[in-house]
Amino acid sequence: KAGVTQTPRYLIKTRGQQVTLSCSPISGHRSVSWYQQTPGQGLQFLFEYFSETQRNKGNFPGRFSGRQFSNSRSEMNVSTLELGDSALYLCASSSEGVREKLFFGSGTQLSVL
């Protein structure tokens, strides 16, 4: 089975621009979560989608948004980029069920100049 796939792998943007990141979950997985990883704050939860519905949201400003499509693929968008948005953005997927495990992709490394 292929793992979680995230594209692009690296991205360089300038302040004020917007960016869209993509995530394809493991086949059969309907839950997708997004996390931001920075050296200072570590891994922080952004949001979670299940069957195209946002199920949970972390403590991030409204500039961060996401969505999930009917094939379970997910995108996250960051508008009006700030320097502090530079981070590794990680997507994780899991199958249905309360005790299911989360599997992460390799992430998208975003640099904001």
Place this chain on the structure above:
Amino acid sequence: QKEVEQDPGPLSVPEGAIVSLNCTYSNSAFQYFMWYRQYSRKGPELLMYTYSSGNKEDGRFTAQVDKSSKYISLFIRDSQPSDSATYLCAMRYGGATNKLIFGTGTLLAVQP
């Protein structure tokens, strides 16, 4: 105070040593406990997953959970240079959510 505390290290050990990694947490509502390994420029890889107090063993890895003390540990036996990575503990509340709360990670270096 953070919900999950983890010593960031770095921790350096010789090859073959037993490694002990630890996390403490403050919220007794956490029900699921995980250890992830993360190599540089890669996503976290799930190593161990438990949801009850006690020990769980998988090869050279043993995960230990003590809910009464709010303390979890990961032991690595016969450590190898390939074990050099950042180890992250993570926890999850019960209910229909996959939101994980992570520790800051411990950087481990196993010297050959």
